[in-house]
Amino acid sequence: MGLFSSVSNFFFDAGIMSWDVLLTLSNLVRRKRRIGHVTPEGHPGYGGYWPEFKPAQEGDSRCSCPALNAMANHGIIPRSGRNISFVELNHQIRTTYNFGPSFCSYVPHFAARMLKKSYSNDTFDLEELDLHNGIEHDASLFRLDAALEPNQSTRHIPFIEELLAANTGKDQYGNDVLTTKDLSSILGKRRAVARATNSEFSLSFFHKVFGSANSSTLLTIFGGRVEDLRSIVLHERIPEGWESRVREPYGLTLTHFNKTVLAVEFGVRERDWAEAAQEAAARQRTASV
Numbered sequence: 001m002g003l004f005s006s007v008s009n010f011f012f013d014a015g016i017m018s019w020d021v022l023l024t025l026s027n028l029v030r031r032k033r034r035i036g037h038v039t040p041e042g043h044p045g046y047g048g049y050w051p052e053f054k055p056a057q058e059g060d061s062r063c064s065c066p067a068l069n070a071m072a073n074h075g076i077i078p079r080s081g082r083n084i085s086f087v088e089l090n091h092q093i094r095t096t097y098n099f100g101p102s103f104c105s106y107v108p109h110f111a112a113r114m115l116k117k118s119y120s121n122d123t124f125d126l127e128e129l130d131l132h133n134g135i136e137h138d139a140s141l142f143r144l145d146a147a148l149e150p151n152q153s154t155r156h157i158p159f160i161e162e163l164l165a166a167n168t169g170k171d172q173y174g175n176d177v178l179t180t181k182d183l184s185s186i187l188g189k190r191r192a193v194a195r196a197t198n199s200e201f202s203l204s205f206f207h208k209v210f211g212s213a214n215s216s217t218l219l220t221i222f223g224g225r226v227e228d229l230r231s232i233v234l235h236e237r238i239p240e241g242w243e244s245r246v247r248e249p250y251g252l253t254l255t256h257f258n259k260t261v262l263a264v265e266f267g268v269r270e271r272d273w274a275e276a277a278q279e280a281a282a283r284q285r286t287a288s289v
Contacts, residue, residue, distance in 0.1 A: 127152075141233075148198060
């Protein structure tokens with residue numbers, strides 16, 4: 001069964017990537033969606049009208065991903081964050097954020113494999129996605145490391161405020177935006193400081209790239225706009241009137257997305273933050289005395 005599963009996964013992944021390339025090419029020749037019509041008609045958020053926001057209640061399940069938590073807070077997926085279908089997640093991520101269909105198929109399939117569940121038949125709770133060093137990883141932009149805060153749905157406000165204040169760019173409308181360099185810089189700091197202050201710190205190459213991928217959604221889906229990101233990452237709420245900044249008809253594909261991911265990752269310089277890491281470690285030692 002293990003060999004069969006591995007072979008099956010290989011061919012599935014190869015098929016996804018081939019499909020993704022075709023979608024990427026199709027996006028180059030098809031007209032972009034009109035502004036105000038990125039979210040499909042008949043789906044939550046069409047015309048910028050999102051379902052009512054209700055923050056998580058006691059007993060609800062949330063995870064380390066602000067975008068998924070926001071979907072639950074708006075009732076786009078079950079508000080409880082529990083018993084979510086992988087198949088339904090595929091569909092709702094697509095219509096909410098305009099990720100490409102190949103992207104939206106690959107990620108829930110990957111999550112199902114990680115949790116050793118059936119993509120077609122099983123459900124999951126959001127908190128299950130925080131299996132450490134599965135999808136969740138150390139040196140997050142929004143959370144303390146799992147060794148320091150086991151409940152990864154807990155936002156670390158100082159990290160978020162530092163991230164939002166790190167913007168150096170402006171878009172064509174004069175909005176403050178985060179840039180690729182901004183994200184590379186703050187990721188470098190988070191990795192350096194986490195490595196110095198968390199005795200259980202681990203970050204494989206896979207999780208470095210995965211961290212850069214998580215960060216890159218801020219630049220692609222949200223256009224780096226600080227005002228929108230404040231609502232999403234700090235309050236886990238989709239702003240009124242918001243729609244995805246990705247207007248391609250087949251959404252954000254893995255192929256296109258990876259250009260941003262690699263630019264962010266290759267720009268990370270942990271060594272630039274060596275002094276900040278030493279200072280953080282010293283503060284931690286002083287606090288523990």
